[in-house]
Amino acid sequence: MTASERPLLEIRELGVSFDTDEGMVRAVDGVSFVARQGRTLGIVGESGSGKSVATKAVIRLLPANARIDPGSAILLRRDDGEVDIAGLPAKGREVRRLRGGDIGMIFQEPMASFSPVYTIGNQMMEAILEHRDHLARRIGGSFDRKTAREHAIRMLERVGMSNARLRIDQYPHELSGGMRQRAMIALALSTHPSLLIADEPTTALDVTIQAQILDLMLELQQELGMAMLFITHDMGVIAQIAEDVAVMYLGRIVERGPTREVIREPAHPYTRGLLAALPRLDTGRRRLTPVPGDIPSPLQRPAGCPFHTRCPQRMPGLCDRLVPGDTPLDATRSVACHLYGEGAP
Amino acid sequence: MSGEPLVEIRDLKVYFGVRGRRMLQKAVGYVRAVDEVTLTVHRGETLGLVGESGSGKTTLGRAVLRALPVTAGEVRFHVDGEAVDVLALRGDRLRRFRRHMQLIFQDPYASLDPRMTVRDIIAEPLEAPRHLRNKREIDERVREIAARCRLNVEFLRRFPHAFSGGQRQRIGIARALVANPEFVVCDEAVSALDVSIQADILNLLMDLQQELGTTYLFITHDLSVVAQISDRVAVLYLGRLMELGPTAEIFARPKHPYTRALLSAIPRVEPEHRFDPVKLRGEIPDPAHPPQGCRFSTRCPFVRDRCREEDPAFREIARDHFAACHFAEELAG
Numbered sequence: 001m002t003a004s005e006r007p008l009l010e011i012r013e014l015g016v017s018f019d020t021d022e023g024m025v026r027a028v029d030g031v032s033f034v035a036r037q038g039r040t041l042g043i044v045g046e047s048g049s050g051k052s053v054a055t056k057a058v059i060r061l062l063p064a065n066a067r068i069d070p071g072s073a074i075l076l077r078r079d080d081g082e083v084d085i086a087g088l089p090a091k092g093r094e095v096r097r098l099r100g101g102d103i104g105m106i107f108q109e110p111m112a113s114f115s116p117v118y119t120i121g122n123q124m125m126e127a128i129l130e131h132r133d134h135l136a137r138r139i140g141g142s143f144d145r146k147t148a149r150e151h152a153i154r155m156l157e158r159v160g161m162s163n164a165r166l167r168i169d170q171y172p173h174e175l176s177g178g179m180r181q182r183a184m185i186a187l188a189l190s191t192h193p194s195l196l197i198a199d200e201p202t203t204a205l206d207v208t209i210q211a212q213i214l215d216l217m218l219e220l221q222q223e224l225g226m227a228m229l230f231i232t233h234d235m236g237v238i239a240q241i242a243e244d245v246a247v248m249y250l251g252r253i254v255e256r257g258p259t260r261e262v263i264r265e266p267a268h269p270y271t272r273g274l275l276a277a278l279p280r281l282d283t284g285r286r287r288l289t290p291v292p293g294d295i296p297s298p299l300q301r302p303a304g305c306p307f308h309t310r311c312p313q314r315m316p317g318l319c320d321r322l323v324p325g326d327t328p329l330d331a332t333r334s335v336a337c338h339l340y341g342e343g344a345p
Numbered sequence: 346m347s348g349e350p351l352v353e354i355r356d357l358k359v360y361f362g363v364r365g366r367r368m369l370q371k372a373v374g375y376v377r378a379v380d381e382v383t384l385t386v387h388r389g390e391t392l393g394l395v396g397e398s399g400s401g402k403t404t405l406g407r408a409v410l411r412a413l414p415v416t417a418g419e420v421r422f423h424v425d426g427e428a429v430d431v432l433a434l435r436g437d438r439l440r441r442f443r444r445h446m447q448l449i450f451q452d453p454y455a456s457l458d459p460r461m462t463v464r465d466i467i468a469e470p471l472e473a474p475r476h477l478r479n480k481r482e483i484d485e486r487v488r489e490i491a492a493r494c495r496l497n498v499e500f501l502r503r504f505p506h507a508f509s510g511g512q513r514q515r516i517g518i519a520r521a522l523v524a525n526p527e528f529v530v531c532d533e534a535v536s537a538l539d540v541s542i543q544a545d546i547l548n549l550l551m552d553l554q555q556e557l558g559t560t561y562l563f564i565t566h567d568l569s570v571v572a573q574i575s576d577r578v579a580v581l582y583l584g585r586l587m588e589l590g591p592t593a594e595i596f597a598r599p600k601h602p603y604t605r606a607l608l609s610a611i612p613r614v615e616p617e618h619r620f621d622p623v624k625l626r627g628e629i630p631d632p633a634h635p636p637q638g639c640r641f642s643t644r645c646p647f648v649r650d651r652c653r654e655e656d657p658a659f660r661e662i663a664r665d666h667f668a669a670c671h672f673a674e675e676l677a678g
Contacts, residue, residue: 046539047510176628177398206397206566206629211610211622233539236569236612240620260616277544278614279573284593287548288573291541294509310541 008227009035009058009076009195014086015069016053016062025298027053027066029251029306032326035195040221040228042242042259044235046274048298049248051231055197058229059099060090076195078102079137101131104193104226108200110180113187114172120183121168124152124190131191138192155186159216178209182216189220196221199231214241235278239263247271250296250306253326257333267335270307305338313339348387350423351560352409352528357382357418359401359408363633376633378404380584381418383659386528388423391554391561393575393592395568395607399632400581402564406530409562410446411439422446424527444470447521449514451533456517457505463516464501467491470524486523493553494519511542515549522553530562535570547574568611572596577665580604583632583640586659590666600668602676603641639670647676 016028028050035041045051056062058074074085076098088094099105107113114123128135128148136142143151149168156164159182172180181201188196198217202210218241221228230242238245239259246256247268255268266272273291293310296302302309308319318338327340359379379401386392396402407413409420411431420431424445434442447470450456457466467487488498494515505513514534521529531550535543551574553559565571571578571592578595580588580603588601599605606623613620625644630636636643642652651671659669670676 046541178628207568207610208397208606208622208625209628211612211620212625214612214620215622234612235540236614239614239616239618240612263614263616274541275614277541279544279547279567279569281569281572281596281608281611281613283573285551285573285576287551288544290543290545290548294511294542295539 006037007034007077008037009074009229011054011058012073012075013069014054014057014072014074016050016057016072017067017069018063019065019067020299022299026301027251027298028057029301031248031251031253033246033253033256035227035229037194037227038221038225039244040230040242042238042245043229043231043248044233044238044245045248046233046295048250048295050251051248052199054248055199055229055231058085059103059105059197060085060088060095061099062090076102078194097131097134100127100188100193101134101191102194104188104191104196106181106184106188106196106198106201108203110177110184111172113184114180116172119169119171120156120175120187121149121152124155124168124187125149127187128152128190135191138194152186152190155190156183158220159183159186159189160212161186178205178212181205181209181213185213185216185220189224192224192226194226196226196228197231198228200233201230202237203232203234210237217241235263235275247274250298250301252306252323252336254307254337255333255335257329261333267329267333267340268307268337269311269313269339273310273312305336315339348390350385350421351388352386352423352562353419353421353428354382354384354386354405354409355419355421357405357408357420358416359404359413360416374633377584377635378632379408380635382581382584382586384579384586384589386560386562387577388527388560389554389558390576391563391574393571393578394562394564394581395566395571395578396581397566397607397629399583399629401584401632402566402581403532404584405581406448406532406562406564410448410530411443412448422528444524445526446528446530447524447526449517449521449529449531449534451536457513459504459506462502462504463491463496463508466505466516467501467520467523469520487519490519490523493556494522494549509542510538511545514538514546518546518549518553522557522559525557526559528560528562530564532564533566534563536565536567543570550574568607580607583630583635585640586667586669587641588666588668589659590663590668594663594666598663598666600662600666600673600676601641601670602645602647604668606644606646647672 012032014028014031018025031054043051068086072086076083125148132143153164153168161182202213242259245259245262246253249270255271266275276289277291291310304320304322305324308314324336324338326334326336328334357379360375360377363374394402408415415432421428422431464487468483471483496515535546575592578592582603588604606625610622627644638654639652639657642648657669657671659667662668662673
């Protein structure tokens with residue numbers, strides 16, 4: 001393994017539950033994955049898959065009624081050693097130092113990152129100054145208000161904002177949707193995070209604008225060598241941006257591996273179903289192949305394999321009772337399905 | 346496909362007034378949401394209408410259904426052997442005519458009244474215009490369409506909140522089709538659904554079309570959905586029609602630079618496909634201040650002087666394949 005592919009973030013047996021009026025909802029159930037420096041891990045899933053909850057746990061931005069299992073580990077490697085984010089107090093100084101410093105975040109809705117009452121520049125400068133020690137370690141130099149402003153302008157230019165010197169003093173609502181998205185990326189990257197979490201960052205954008213943003217993110221990741229977690233429901237976006245993919249269904253990772261291989265030869269019946277259900281550009285008018293049934297309510301998680309209620313290959317007596325473990329297919333791929341387990345037919 | 350016309354749209358304009366900053370001030374400008382669109386929907390076909398934000402696709406669909414005021418133009422609806430001027434219908438005649446044309450919304454959550462039972466929601470279009478008065482007849486018709494939409498008859502007595510997204514969309518479809526409309530506008534009808542559910546609803550729409558002979562105007566931003574369901578595709582940009590043609594032609598041999606850019610921007614799942622989107626300059630212009638000449642000229646990679654001055658005509662470039670570009674032949678190579 002080369003130095004550039006060292007694990008930067010390692011999640012082990014992450015479990016997250018929500019205490020709701022209607023009972024406990026198990027949103028993430030024993031999820032483990034690794035994000036490597038210089039690589040993008042795509043996390044793909046439909047409603048209720050837990051993809052957003054799992055990544056929000058990494059930055060400890062879960063709602064107040066959420067509980068992280070005591071056995072969970074969220075290990076982030078830093079220059080001065082490893083830190084287990086799962087063990088830190090959610091509102092403590094340490095977490096705030098990581099969030100926006102070592103870990104950058106971008107969301108579907110840019111206004112989740114920006115406050116409407118301050119200018120873009122003010123908010124970027126505040127982030128840069130708050131994380132100036134981290135930034136000094138990453139790129140050197142020292143930052144005061146003046147150099148922070150210059151750095152913010154450089155970042156805005158880098159994400160393709162024309163007239164950055166003027167626009168830095170605008171308020172978020174004065175920018176168009178695409179420009180706001182760019183400003184959010186500039187804000188997240190202005191502290192040179194080692195890990196970028198992107199949660200459906202292009203879902204609300206028009207397709208021509210989405211293409212520009214994806215292009216930009218690919219470029220910036222290569223340039224800055226960060227690890228990226230890219231969460232989306234869109235297999236097409238995953239295929240273009242992520243080297244590796246983890247497919248989630250009802251709180252569990254059902255399949256993982258290099259994106260190309262998973263798409264070419266999906267192993268899990270759910271991954272196969274999801275790919276078969278995709279409308280394609282080049283096949284002409286035809287009937288599609290849906291995944292039968294509905295996604296179960298999170299309040300009624302099926303026993304055994306979470307997918308067995310919709311699986312065309314379920315084995316009665318096995319799939320509805322036992323949760324399948326992670327079975328390696330080769331050095332880079334694994335699948336959680338009894339079809340591949342020991343004693344499988 | 347050169348079928349028999351069902352809905353003929355001619356030079357349709359829908360402008361919205363833009364008010365000044367002060368209250369009660371008169372309109373200071375107009376957003377040309379739909380600007381001189383001419384388009385014929387053929388009986389029994391699915392015409393896909395695609396475009397990005399601000400293209401006017403939703404406005405066009407609503408205008409044809411008389412769901413919002415039209416500024417100018419003509420909409421002719423061929424029904425029972427006569428051509429009805431839809432924009433001239435008023436009062437009771439308009440209310441009665443509405444059963445011929447229906448709308449399926451994007452958001453099955455927002456479009457169903459939570460205080461009505463599923464039966465009453467589906468039955469609404471039958472009851473409103475004194476179409477059917479007999480309760481037994483209505484019940485029978487509701488049960489029939491619910492079965493066609495693969496909705497469990499048990500569900501009819503329940504309230505919509507108890508249903509999943511896919512089931513709610515089936516309820517929306519059943520309501521739209523209960524009065525046997527000739528023409529249905531599907532506005533982002535599957536866009537809010539998960540992929541595994543979306544495929545099922547698209548299949549249902551295609552099956553119902555075969556069984557009932559319904560005509561769809563299928564509005565969406567999602568080009569792969571359009572590729573799958575449409576016989577022909579129309580591409581809108583800033584209120585103007587850019588291109589129109591048979592689906593396979595549009596996807597294999599797009600004539601307009603905008604359509605090309607749009608197609609290249611779709612992230613494809615095929616691993617062998619290299620993602621290389623056409624780089625468009627800038628953003629979609631403000632529809633209140635559309636560019637001079639060709640609407641796409643400010644972003645077109647092939648722009649020439651003529652494009653900035655002269656609005657291109659919408660003309661037939663190949664058989665049944667139209668585009669609004671001065672240089673369509675040249676660019677198509």
